[in-house]
Amino acid sequence: MGTIEVLFFFLTALTIFSAIMVLVSKNPVHSVLWLIVVFFAISGHYILLNAQFLAIVNLIVYAGAIMVLFLFVIMLMNLNAETEPQKHVWMKLAGAISGGCFLMVLVSLVRQAGDMNGKMAMMKDGNIGLIKNLGKALFSDYVVPFEITSVLFLSAMVGAVVIGKKD
């Protein structure tokens, strides 16, 4: 039980706990905050896996930009626990059960898939996660999708303007 294991299990526990908190907390603001915790935990996982670039990007893009965006919107609508609508308990139960079934099925599949047995995810060493290597790959082999995603952003931008602008 080395430090890595300890960290791993701690982060895992944190991730799952805060993820659950995201959907049980009545107040949307709390959900957002818990989600940010989830993202931090996941970034921790990235670091454990020595994917530093992604860890940073995750923090900046998700925990930073996206979540702040969410937070703004929620503030703007000043949603809080009182205004938060609740589904009927049966619906919740149905949702939980079906989600659970989904999990069970996939887990059972993984256990069926013998070919995953004994495979290890390489921790802390292994340098593909470094910015240098990723950047090389991104601008050589994956330049086309990289460029094309600009179209995505353009359309998103246009969309935000078209939809969001008050006319």
Add this chain to the structure above:
Amino acid sequence: MSKLVYLVPLFPLLGFLINGLGRRSLSKSLISMIGSGSILASFVVSLILFFDVKTNGGTVSTLFNFIKVDSFTVPFAFQVDQLSSIFLLIITGIGFLIHLYSSAYMKEEEPQHYGRYFAYLNLFVFSMLLLVLGANYVIMFIGWEGVGLCSYLLIGFWFKNNNYNYAARKAFVMNRIGDLGFLLAVFWLLLKLGTASYGDVFANLSKLSSFDITAITTLLFVGAMGKSAQIPLYTWLPDAMAGPTPVSALIHAATMVTAGIYMIARSNLLYTMAPATQTLVAVIGLATAIFAATIALKQNDIKKVLAYSTVSQLGYMFLGLGVGAYTGAVFHVMTHAFFKALLFLGAGSVIHAMHHEQDIRKMGGLKKYLPITHITFFLACLAIAGIPPFSGFFSKDEILAAAFAKNPVYYFIGVGGSLLTAFYMFRLYALTFLGKFRGTLEQEHHVHESPWQMTLPLIILAVLSVVGGFIGIPEVFAENAHSLEHFLAPIFAESVKIAGLHHLEASQEYLMMGGSTVAIIVVIFFAVKNYQTYQYNEKENTGLSKVLERKWYIDEMYDTIIVNPLNGLGGFFKNIVEKSGIDGFVNGVGKMVAYSSRQLRLLQSGQVGNYILIMVLAIVVFVLVWFNDISIMRFFSKIF
């Protein structure tokens, strides 16, 4: 010589076309001249043919191939031989007389209907000739249905009266029932022999199994039942009296109804080889003879009486056919044609005189008003009653003799029938002509003898029915006196060879003749004495006489047993099965689609949550289906 054959049916056809198309333009006299003239012409031709046949035998002449398919051929061919030539003479001869008679009888009709009448009559003669001349069963069938059609048209001639129309339809449908039997027989022949021509059929009889022959003959006889009004298909004939009286005389007494006899006589060989069928024919014929006679006892409509007597006489003819006396049957057809036509025409002239009064209870004492009609009618009665030496005596006697030879029971029942015949005929005679007039005064004022066009045929026919019998004098009186038998011999030779022709001893035959004659005379006197002082009274008949008056309730029985159930079935199909059953199912499918559509719509609840829920569940199900090798238990065991 045989080229002339075509002319025989051609003249009536032309007459039909001219009268039919020109009935609005032509004048009555012209119409009647064309109508009668065409028949006269073909009568002349028939005479020529007759003598031609007498000298140098029968011929078959083909016009063209009516139907020619690779499995069989039906030529449109005419066959003139002894049998058909006799019938030609009867049809055209009597046909002509009746045309003549009609020209006066139908005077009151307005020209177009007058023309229609003669057109129908000519068409009838045409198809009757086709029937007789046809050289195979198919052509015969054409004529067979043709005459049925004409009788339909003529019974319903006065189409304003719906009862007449019903009678006409009844006649046609009942004939159709018979015709189906006829057709099936023809199919059977075609199937087994591949031909329907008389010559080939009779030549190849050996190819037929006895069952085939029995079946074919029975089916043919079913046809005869319909056409010749035998039990159980006879009820149309009395109703057919709805038609004009000359029509009854021509079609429903003299010619058409004897088509059945002609057909069986034509296929005598078949019947001779099917004893079972022969017995059937004999029994049916005898039964019909008696049965119809009993009904005739209590009828009060002059034409109805004659109608039932016709049925009964036809019964005798079938009896003759059944016992193998083909000549006798044909002979009786001939004599019956004479006196029955005479009777009908006489009745016609009476009705004419009485202004369409047909109830004999309202007549009487017409002797002094209608001398010619009276005397001729009397002679006819004697003839039909079978008083020697009138024609009916010889023919009926020949049949009865043959019946006796076959089976005495037939004979005695037959004689009983002839007694009944004598009784109802003279009852009719007495009620009509004897006693004193029972009609209204203005009727009495108008009663008068008919014009010459009507009396002339009466006289001619009277003469014929008096002397007509002498062409068939039995062998016992003189050797080879039975000229008809000798003339027809070639037709029946084969049958005779098979069945054998057994004459009775002279003594026995004399005894029979004498006995029956005496009995008949007694009956006649009884009847005349009983009915010449008849007083008309409205009292309802009771008991058996009522049953007889109501014709044994046969019509009612048919209605309840056959007609109504079929109607009911039709209604059931129309209203229940069709609407609710089949169509209901078809529409039900549509309704089901609409209904399920309404239900499926609810699946689209509009709730995103539900949509996604269903998606997730679907995914789960898919995975389970996909890895269906995982049983649920192992599935859970895998998780923990």
Add this chain to the structure above:
Amino acid sequence: MNAIIISALLGVVMMFSGIMIKNRSTITNIAAAGLVLLLAANLLNTYGGWVIQVNTHSLLNFEKFGLFFNSIAIGSTLLYVLLSGRDIEKTGLYTAEYYALIFFVLCGVSILSSFTGLLMLFIGIEILSIPLYILTGADKRNLKSNEASLKYFLMGAFSTGIMLMGITLIYGATGSFTLGHSAVLPSTGEIRTSFLEVAGMLLVFVSMCFKVSAAPFHFWTPDVYDGAPSVFTSFMSTIVKAAGFIAFVRLFDMHTEVLGPTWKLLLGFVIIATLLIGNITAVFQQSVKRMLAYSSIAQAGFMLFSLYSNNDLAKEGILLYAVAYSLATIGIFAILIKMNDYTFDGFNGLAKSQPVLAFTNTVFLLSLAGIPLTAGFFAKYYMLASVVKAGGSLWLVVVAVLFAAVSVYYYFRVIQAMYFKEGEATTAPVGTSFKTILVLLAGLIVLIGIFPSLVLYWFYF
């Protein structure tokens, strides 16, 4: 590559034209011109003319099939703009932006028609979807439009998640982002499948089903098509849907043996469910627009046959189907948009007030119903033929034709309304050019209906 780059550039051009030009019809004309240009470029690309050479590192592969589909999509878009351009202008303030988004969608389409790996598939799908979320919500004041767009977005995002999970599982099993990579061992030819990969493909399959609105993942379709502004419904339900199918076919083309025997069973179930829900539910609709939404589901059921029996006939068939279905639906929607009342009764007596519209509409409907002498017949014909050729599934074909008979019911309700019912159908004013294009469109449909080879020879030379 031409199509991708030029459509993206044209999108940008449209954005700027929106700033420069205020007259909307000019913008429409520019868009039309741009589409013509795009079509020309793509055709050049197809028949080996001028091509922009880009080293895609085998992430994209431009074979004839995809390129040809590009021309179909671009061509139908051109027709669509020509027919409904005026109505796009009416929809909102942002005409130019709408066109820009349409061009971006076309970019996504051309990616989907040429991707080789799951990465490009994913990016293509997203480029396809995101503009559609916006277009669905284009009618901002209309609550239905908003609702549709939010529904579409939430469910779309969810299905994206599913797809990504699938892709991840495939990657985990095979170590690559291409399908069927590990299916056949190079050494021994025998098929070795890992559960993970199969599960991943299953999830990808599900999310693709979602995109092409196959039951039971179709639920977004009626609501979104109904809520979105009709012009964009027309675009979504034709070009975009066809693109989805092309992606679907290209994705699962030749990789189905990995999936084992259950594959056909499952697909058969999906097909029948789709046909059932699409056809049966459409029967009872009161709004023609919503009926068309369901009918598009039903048509999807037919198109899925090309997946069921992936053979050459199926590939030709899906192209023909794309053409027939797109042309007919664009036409119907173009007419529908002109109607003042979208219910069936709204069409009562159209034949008297607008004979040309009624007649062309009849042709389009007959084509959708698959009556001979229209393109739709051969579309369905190819689908059925491909299945019969694949063999063994005659029952499926029989079921399909029975549902086709059901489809006649709701298509002909429109015809009945137009011709046989009494009523005063009122439409927005329609110009002669509009009518002319409609007639040309109908003529084209009939022409293809008599000589489908016109389309297929293209595909072959």
Add this chain to the structure above:
Amino acid sequence: MPIQYYIYLCLTLFSIGIIGVLTRRNAIIVFMCVELMLNAVNLLLVAFSKMHHGIALVADPNTTAGIEGQLFVFFIMVVAAAEVSVGLAIIVMMYRNTHSVDINFLNRLKN
């Protein structure tokens, strides 16, 4: 670290996301749960990429095998960002018109 752990972790996260989507009515929360699903996918991708890298490393010391996984994560993040901007815009538009973000009220379109 055995790869199964990561798989279970990510599947759990993913399922939690699904459950969130199914159980919450607030459009924003639902959307956040979708983001949660995406993150689960990202983590799994990285784990797999490291796994494949490790396997390939045995054969070839300076291989870049498995890098495509991490790049994919990068693209997912890009797309997610784009989606978020659009999605939030749509939600805001919705809120403007109805003053609610409750997806249960999205029932004008049905049947």
Add this chain to the structure above:
Amino acid sequence: MIPVLLILIPLFTGLVAFFLKESASVKGWALLSSVISLLVVLAGVFFYPKHQLAFDISWLPDLGSRFSLQMDGMGKMLCLLTAVSFPLIFVATYRNTYKNAGSFYALMLLTQAGLTGVFVATDALLFYFFWELALVPVYFLCSLWGGEKRIAVTFKFFIYTFIGSLLMLVGILYLYFHTPDHSFALQSFYHIQLDAKAEACIFWLFFIAFAIKMPIFPFHTWQPDAYEQSPTAVTMVLSGIMVKMGIFAVIRWLLPVFPNASLQFNNLIIILSVTGMLYASLIAIRQDDIKRLIAYSSIAHIGLMSAAMFAHNSTGLQGVMIQMFNHGINVIGLWIIADVIEQQLGTRKFSELGGLAQKAPVLAILLVIMALANIALPLTNSFVGEFLMFTGLFQYNAWMAAVAGISVILAAVYTLNMVQKILYGHTVIITEKTSDINRNVQFVLVVLVIIVLFLGMYPQPMIDLTKESVSAVMVNR
């Protein structure tokens, strides 16, 4: 070349007719076109050699389908029927006024094109095309110009037949992939070898399509309603010609292609047909509506034809062949009369009629003759047909023939009942002041009567015309 002309003439004249606005001109145009195609058919039947009657060009090479037409004996006869019927129908209904007549006659002509195509196509896919092309215009004709319940009824009719043809399409596809040379040509269909099970399945796919078209009990329920609701001109086409499509298709596409299956199932089918005969006849007895009566009597006649078809012998088949023509002629005549009565008296219920013979003697005579033809009286055309068919049926099974024969009796019952109720008896208020039929109708009916009587007395030409087709089918057994 002839068959192509036969299709193109009505096709193009029809398309032109769409744009003719003025009623009289379009009537003349349609009449002209139909007369021309009649002349062409006559030329084809009597003058041209065999090779002139075939036509074959490439149509869909990649589908293995060719645009190939061929007029054999049966084709000739049915084309003749079609080409004779249309001018007569146009003349007979010349006085009827239709709103926007242009479309009406256009659609009629298109129907003619489709029908002719069906009768001459020797390529399965082409056959299917024409099959539908004949159906769609009829749908519009009935729905636009029919009676008050027209829309629902016609729609039922359309979907019913459409399901049938779709099933047939599946069958065609299946056969196509089992032809030795992957083609739709009739000849290669004749050389297909299928295993018993497959043959049975595909047989039923085809049979249901044709059974619905004919129609055979119990697929008939669309028919009486459709006949009742359609405009009479269309009803004539439906019952006179279109019904023959089903019979024709069975003879051309079913019996030779599925010899074993048709031998396997013919007992069942004949029982169905005979049941249908009696069933329809009994219903007809209870009908009070002229059109429905004719419809059901037509079902009964068709039942006989289908029974004779499946009796598997040349005699019955020959009978069916000529009966196709005869039945067409007779039923058209009856429809014309029904139409005249409805037009003049405004009712079809013959319980409300009576005594028409006094007012309209000419009509009376013609009606009687047509009715007699309907009950197959000798010396009318249908006697020969029914005689042959019954002979064939009798060869197959005597009992079947006997039972079927009952319907002949029933036919007499209901037909004469109709005649009596309409013509005889005293006149009623409705029939009080009616005039006789107009010149056109008179002319048409007289022509029909002449055909009826001529073919009744001398049917041999028809038999010879169709003999080759019969033997062809029998050979392919």
